[in-house]
Each structure stands twice: as structure tokens, then as C-alpha cells.
Amino acid sequence: MEGKIFTLTLICVVLTGIAAVTVDIPQASYEVARGKNITLPCTYKTTTAKKPILMEWSAQAEQVDAEEIPIITYYSLEPIDTSPQYEGRIKLDMDIPSGVFNLNLFSVTLDDNKIFKCRVQVPGEQGKASDTTHLVVLVAPSKPDCGIQGRAEYGQNINLTCASREGSPPPTYSWDAFDVQNKSRTLDPKTSSINGGFLSLYNISNDTSGFFICKSTNKAGFDTCNLKLAVMPPSMNIGSTAEIIAGVAAALSLFGILVYCCCCRRKKDAEQEYAMGVREELVYVRSQ
Numbered sequence: 001m002e003g004k005i006f007t008l009t010l011i012c013v014v015l016t017g018i019a020a021v022t023v024d025i026p027q028a029s030y031e032v033a034r035g036k037n038i039t040l041p042c043t044y045k046t047t048t049a050k051k052p053i054l055m056e057w058s059a060q061a062e063q064v065d066a067e068e069i070p071i072i073t074y075y076s077l078e079p080i081d082t083s084p085q086y087e088g089r090i091k092l093d094m095d096i097p098s099g100v101f102n103l104n105l106f107s108v109t110l111d112d113n114k115i116f117k118c119r120v121q122v123p124g125e126q127g128k129a130s131d132t133t134h135l136v137v138l139v140a141p142s143k144p145d146c147g148i149q150g151r152a153e154y155g156q157n158i159n160l161t162c163a164s165r166e167g168s169p170p171p172t173y174s175w176d177a178f179d180v181q182n183k184s185r186t187l188d189p190k191t192s193s194i195n196g197g198f199l200s201l202y203n204i205s206n207d208t209s210g211f212f213i214c215k216s217t218n219k220a221g222f223d224t225c226n227l228k229l230a231v232m233p234p235s236m237n238i239g240s241t242a243e244i245i246a247g248v249a250a251a252l253s254l255f256g257i258l259v260y261c262c263c264c265r266r267k268k269d270a271e272q273e274y275a276m277g278v279r280e281e282l283v284y285v286r287s288q
Contacts, residue, residue, distance in 0.1 A: 020046070020047050020125055020126055020127030020128075021044060021045070021046045021047075021052075021120055021121075021122045021125040021126070021127045021128070021129055022044060022045045022046075022127055022128045023042065023043075023044045023118055023119065023120050023128055023129055023130050023131045024042070024043050024044070024045075024128075024131055025040065025041060025042050025118055025131040025132065025133045026041055027133060028133060028134065029133060029134040029135070029136055030133060030134075030135055030136065031136045031137075031138055031219070032108050032135065032136075032137060032138065033108075033137075033138045033139075033220065034108060034109065034110060034137050034138065034139045034168075035107060035108065035109075036107075036108055037104065037105065037106045037107070037108070038104075038105050038108060038135070039093065039102050039103070039104050039105075040057075040102065040103045040105065040116055040118075040133060040135065041100075041102045042057075042100075042101045042102055042103065042118035042131065043099050043100055043101070044099045044101060044120040045099055046099075046122050046125055047125070048122070048124075048125065050122050050123055050124065050125065051076060051096060051122070052074075052076065052096065052120050052121060052122050053075070053076045053077075053121055053122070053123055054073065054074070054075055054076070054119075054120070054121040055073070055074040055094070055101050055119070055120050055121070056070060056071075056072070056073040056074070056118075056119045056120075057070075057071045057072050057073075057090075057101075057103045057116060057117070057118055057119075058070045058071055058116070058117045058119070059071055059112075059114040059115065059116050059117070060114055060115045060117070061114050061115075062113075062114065062115065062134075068117070069083065069085075070083055071083050071086050071090060071103070071116075072086065072090055072092060072103070074092065074094065074101075080092065089105065089106050089107055090103060090104060090105055090106070091104040091106070092104070101118060101120065103116070103118070105135075108135075108137055109137070110137050110139055110166075110168055112135055112137055113135065113136060113137040113168055114134075114135060115132055115133070115134055115135075116132065116133055116134075116135055117130055117131070117132045118130060118131055118132075136168070136169065137168050138168060138169075138218075138219055138220040139166060139167055139168040139218075139220055140167065140218070140220040140221030140222070140223070141164035141166065141167035141171040141216040141217065141218055141220075141221065141222060141223050142164045142165050142166040142167065142216075142223065143164070143223045143224075143225060144162045144163055144164045144173075144197070144214055144216040144223060144224070144225045145161075145162070145163055145164075145165070145225065146160070146161065146162050146212075146214055146225035146226070146227045147160075147161045147227075148160060148161070148227065148229065149161060152204065152229060152230060152231050152232060153204075153231065153232055153233065153234045153235065154204065154205055154206070154231060154232070154233055154234060155203055155204070155205075155234070156203075156204055157200065157201065157202045157203065157204070158200075158201050158204060159198050159199065159200050159201075160175070160198070160199040160200075160201065160212055160214070160227055160229070161197060161198055161199075162175075162197040162198075162199075162214035162216065162225060163197045163216075164216040164223065167216065167218050167220075168218070168220070169218050169219060170218070171216040171217055171218045171222075172196075172216075172217055172218070173194075173196055173197040173214055173215065173216055173217075174194075174214070174215045174217070175187070175194055175199045175212060175213070175214055175215075176212070176213045176215070177210060177211075177212050177213075178210050178211040178212070178213075179209075179210045179211075180209055180210050180211075182211060185210070187199075191203060191204075191208075197214065197216075199212065199214075204231050205231060206231055208229065208231050209229055209230050209231045210228075210229060211226060211227070211228055211229070212226070212227040212229060213225070213226050213227075214226075214227070
């Protein structure tokens, strides 16, 4: 349908005497593995015999408001201008009479994951002067980092986490679970949920213990990480332990004070009894 509309538009342009240029990149996107080479094809057609005065390839990151950066520019009366950051990594495959303006890109990096634009300017001609394509650089996911968020104790809710630091396109994540005997088991949707690289486990118990494997996958490959989960009974926290120790210390101190007081009282009573006995003996001797 789009081809018919374009054909009709081109006919109308020709009939009305308006010159037009048409730039075309065959595919909306191209894929290439990191470190490999790729050719981004671009062709153009004109309704006159005029030669282009400017032909350019540029690139723009996918982020919103990202700046469009010229890569390589051909001027009809000047040398080819190449961006310093692409120097030595690009080459034009150009044939002006045939309307060919291909871009050869060597040793592709993850930073080349961008929108590429081919633009052709012909004096006095309007129409579709540019076209774009998305270059997808394929990078297998790096080994994901796995971890546990929360306390692995009875009755708690915890998250098992999984994330690859690198991967293009962005990887997707899946989880497999095994019991303590290393037998595969199905995750119960009532006590678990998966959201990307997060596996949430609710109201965990000893039965939740086992082994978990996270798989990080994209078009370029996959990698995995393993987690061992051991759910334990609730442990006393530091605050409770400190309170218990303080209570015991206070009780021992009080007991020590009571013992000291009792010893002092007994000693005083003994001294009084001794003093009274001596007096009685003295009275008895004098009376004789």
C-alpha cells in the first residue's frame, strides 16, 4: 500500500514538473554481533540528471533529545569529511551514477547501537531526502549477579535478585527452583511472583529452602547464576539480647547487695553478743 502511494506521489511530482529525490534504506533495522563488520545500504533516485551536492551519514542515540552526530559527509567539490570518533572504522561504498551511498562500519561496538540516517541533497529537488535504520549490536548477557534481599527467616517476605551488567538487546530473566534434595519444583503463584530479574517469595518457611537458578537471555546468548536459600527460625535481635544481658547484670548486682547486707548484719549481731558476754563475766568476777 505504501509503495502504491509513493508511486502515485512520484507521478504527480513528475507531471507537475517538480524535481524530486528519493532516499531509501531497505530495512528498518539491522543486527550485527559486537566486534563484527556490517554494511548499511542506502540508495537514492532523482527525477533529473543533476548530481548531489551533499551526501551524509549521521547517527543518533535512542535516548530522548539525543544529539544527531554527523559520521561521514561527501561534498561534490570538497574532500570527504569523517567524524574523529569514527576515523579508521568506516568507509563509503559510493557510486553516484548508480545512486549508491552505502556505509561500511568495522569492528562494531556497543556504542554503535543507534539510529543511522542517510541523507542526500540535490540542488532544486524536494521529496524524501533521507531515510533511517536502527543498528542493533548483539551482545550476549554477562553472567548475572544474584542476591537475596530481606531476612531468610520463617514468616518473612524476601526477594531473590538477578541482573546482568551487560547485554544487547536488554536480556530477559527466568527462574527455576529446586528443593533441598535438588529435585525440580514448581513455584507456587500464591507464595511467589516474578517481575523481570526479581523473584519475590512470601511467608517463607523451611519448605522454601532449596536452590534457585536465574537465566539471563537475549538473541546473542545466555548465562546463569545460582542461589542457595536456607530459611531459618527467627533469631533474637541485638536489642533483645542487650536487654536480657542488662537484666541479668542488674539481678546479680541486687543479689550481691543483699548478700553484703546480710553479712554485715550478722557481723554486727555477733559483735553485740560478744560485748554482752564480756560484761556479764566482769560482773560475776567482781561479785566474788
